[in-house]
Amino acid sequence: MAVEPEGTPCWADAMFSDVEAAKTFYGDVLGWTFGESSSEYGNYTQAYADGKAVAAVVPPMPGQEGQSAWCLYLASPDAAATATKIRDNGGELLMEPMQVGDFGTMLLARDPGGVVFGVWQGGTHEGFEAKAVPGAYCWAEIFTREPEKSDTFFPAVFPYKAKQFQDESMDFRMFDVGENTVLGRMRMTDDFPPEVPPYINVYFTVPDCDAAVARAAEHGGVLRFGPMDTPFGRFAALSDPQGASFSVIDITRTEGEMPKVSDAG
Incomplete structure (x- = not known):
């Protein structure tokens, strides 16, 4: 790539x-x-x-x-x-x-x-050689308790245009580079224990979300959320045995309507 x-x-x-x-x-x-x-x-x-x-x-x-x-x-x-x-x-x-x-x-x-x-x-290493195929990176979201700080900072550093989900149940924003949506931003709710710091959640693609969750559990991983069906795919949030958080998503299994979005300032 x-x-x-x-x-x-x-x-x-x-x-x-x-x-x-x-x-x-x-x-x-x-x-x-x-x-x-x-x-x-x-x-x-x-x-x-x-x-x-x-x-x-x-x-x-x-x-x-x-x-x-x-x-x-x-x-x-x-x-x-x-x-x-x-x-x-x-x-x-x-x-x-x-x-x-x-x-x-x-x-x-x-x-x-x-x-x-x-x-x-x-340089000679340009980055990911594959995306959105089984085993490869697919998506990422900034999880923060202070979204207004991230919403100001990231578009000032990078050429991002922001879109906000029109959904009162969550505060979710997406950043675009040109025509491509490249990153999400989610407000951390009280569901997150206070000791969990803000972080960027990385999604890796899997052919079967439930099977990946089962394999993670067999190896000492912890299921944090899901599996859940969304218009973007079926996903689950996990922690590995050494405490690193990540998500897995089956992008071939989509359900529901895409949420409405509006341009954000």
């Missing part, structure tokens, strides 16, 4: 204290196979779906041990310029732009409401 337009999700990875256990879990739940770990880059290990690179797992760097979490990277043609925009709009840089060999340049940041995300300026 070519380099994605600015602001489009282009890669996902996660740190695990037990990488081998993570490989076993995701290998069975999502059908991933894994490449050789790259000792030159902290034993970074790519995951593949049907031979296409779709994500990566890595052990924590010294001092970075803690809760495992998936990190979504948004595409940038100039990571240094994006870093300046992040700072100028109240965000925090957790890792300054860092060149990763000839693969590209990365940074890690936090929005004013506490949502952590990455930025990737592609």
Whole structure:
């Protein structure tokens, strides 16, 4: 796949204290196979779906041990310029732009409401080699208790146009790049325990949502929500045995009418 337009999700990875256990879990739940770990880059290990690179797992760097979490990277043609925009709009840089060999340049940041995300300026590694096929990334949503902060921050940093769901039961917004909807934003309700920090929930495609949930449970995963049918697919929210949250979705099984949306400011 070519380099994605600015602001489009282009890669996902996660740190695990037990990488081998993570490989076993995701290998069975999502059908991933894994490449050789790259000792030159902290034993970074790519995951593949049907031979296409779709994500990566890595052990924590010294001092970075803690809760495992998936990190979504948004595409940038100039990571240094994006870093300046992040700072100028109240965000925090957790890792300054860092060149990763000839693969590209990365940074890690936090929005004013506490949502952590990455930025990737592609070099020889352009990002996802597949999307929306079994085992591959499909969609992501910002979960935040302070949506007004994310709603201001992200369109100031990336070329997003926003649309708001006309649904009083939830506060949900979508960000578009050009004609493509690339990211969602959901207000966290009181259903979320207070100790759960804001985060970006990454969805991986599966051929059968219920079967994926059953396999996750067999390997020590925890079902957080669903499975539920929606106009976008049948999905479920899970946590893996090391605490990283993610969702699985069968995009071939859709039900119900698409919600009405309106342009947001």
